[in-house]
Amino acid sequence: MVTGKSASITAAILMVALLWAQSAWSARGVSYYKWSNLYSPKSEGKPHGSSMVELPGGDILATWYAATEETNSEAQIFGAVWSRKKWAWGKPYVIIPRGYSKSVGNTSLYMDDEGIIWLFFAAVRIGGWSGSNIDYVQSRDGGKTWTEGETLVSSLGHLPRNRPVRLSKGRMLAPFFIDFWYEANMVGSYTMIIDHHDGKIRKTHSFHLDDHDAIQPTLAQLPDGMILMLARDKSNRFIRRSYSEDGGRTWAPMTMTDIPNPGSAVDAIYVKELDIVLLVYNPSHLASNPLTLAFSKDGGRVFEKIVDLAGDRWGKLVAYNYPTILQTREGLFHILWSNKNRESLKHAVFDIQWLKDSIQNARLSGNNARR
Numbered sequence: 001m002v003t004g005k006s007a008s009i010t011a012a013i014l015m016v017a018l019l020w021a022q023s024a025w026s027a028r029g030v031s032y033y034k035w036s037n038l039y040s041p042k043s044e045g046k047p048h049g050s051s052m053v054e055l056p057g058g059d060i061l062a063t064w065y066a067a068t069e070e071t072n073s074e075a076q077i078f079g080a081v082w083s084r085k086k087w088a089w090g091k092p093y094v095i096i097p098r099g100y101s102k103s104v105g106n107t108s109l110y111m112d113d114e115g116i117i118w119l120f121f122a123a124v125r126i127g128g129w130s131g132s133n134i135d136y137v138q139s140r141d142g143g144k145t146w147t148e149g150e151t152l153v154s155s156l157g158h159l160p161r162n163r164p165v166r167l168s169k170g171r172m173l174a175p176f177f178i179d180f181w182y183e184a185n186m187v188g189s190y191t192m193i194i195d196h197h198d199g200k201i202r203k204t205h206s207f208h209l210d211d212h213d214a215i216q217p218t219l220a221q222l223p224d225g226m227i228l229m230l231a232r233d234k235s236n237r238f239i240r241r242s243y244s245e246d247g248g249r250t251w252a253p254m255t256m257t258d259i260p261n262p263g264s265a266v267d268a269i270y271v272k273e274l275d276i277v278l279l280v281y282n283p284s285h286l287a288s289n290p291l292t293l294a295f296s297k298d299g300g301r302v303f304e305k306i307v308d309l310a311g312d313r314w315g316k317l318v319a320y321n322y323p324t325i326l327q328t329r330e331g332l333f334h335i336l337w338s339n340k341n342r343e344s345l346k347h348a349v350f351d352i353q354w355l356k357d358s359i360q361n362a363r364l365s366g367n368n369a370r371r
Helices: 006-030 351-365
Strands: 033-038 046-054 060-067 074-082 093-096 103-111 116-123 130-137 150-153 158-160 165-168 171-183 184-199 200-208 215-220 227-233 236-246 255-260 267-271 276-281 291-296 302-310 321-327 333-339 344-350
Touching: 046 116, 046 321, 046 333, 046 344, 060 103, 060 116, 060 344, 074 103, 093 103, 103 158, 103 171, 116 158, 171 215, 171 227, 171 344, 215 333, 267 321, 276 321, 276 333, 302 333, 302 351
Parallel strands: 046 103, 130 158, 184 215, 215 267
Antiparallel strands: 033 344, 046 060, 060 074, 074 093, 103 116, 116 130, 130 150, 158 171, 165 171, 171 184, 184 200, 215 227, 227 236, 236 255, 267 276, 276 291, 291 302, 321 333, 333 344
């Protein structure tokens, strides 16, 4: 039996061993998957519209908005940091307080080459989402403090969802969408090239896509220089797809994939180590349940299911949706999504070996139906 000082020493040794093992897992090829919950502060509403960005040292900054109902006046934007050393989330804190505008919504994070974090978000000036602008704030200290908000897009009905991608030094490509007036086709996706230096925007260039049912686009940069766009289907049919060959200045006409979509957000990234596109989505026409991970070996034309990340037998009654995914510099994958009707944000983290094993297991079991 271990007691007193010996117990404390033993516990300390075990903790050091655990932290060492976690840092060595990827290098040793050991399959690893872990999940946790991230909550808004008590009585501050349901979390939704999250985003993530990697900080120096491997920590992860997450942001989201919280409200009892969408576009309510009490909505706020929160942030929290996942510690790479502790493998745990810190205490959430307010970034955009209530009263900033009539309401706030979706968040989208980006870190530029100068270490400045850009937080784009929906700022509702009047009514609901059709009265939203795209505003942004910046942080130069890893998310501890933020600048005053500025408006990037002043037209009504414009919102962010997924993260921008880096095109070159001082140039990002941001995916935005319009949700102003569906019956008049005043909806759809567009991208904005943003040239910037020292936190200042020098110029922008926007390109609007031709499919009014395609909203909330996500971008994945492919090794041949092309950029893949996948988008939510506002009419609850199938995920939409387009490609750009010139860094987002122009886009091919949107095409409809055969991947079901219940009118729910998707996210995708390119994984260099496996030469695949990784997609997180809801494979249904009717419900945001389950939430599924899939991969493509041909640049996003055909996807194969890997595994369901979340889901239950309640179908349309319970939603697992609005995922955001990133890969860190050391190769860990983080996925964050709105869990169980926005009861919390669910956070999953896994390594490249778990991804390889899961793809292999799906193929062996025959559960990787092509999409």
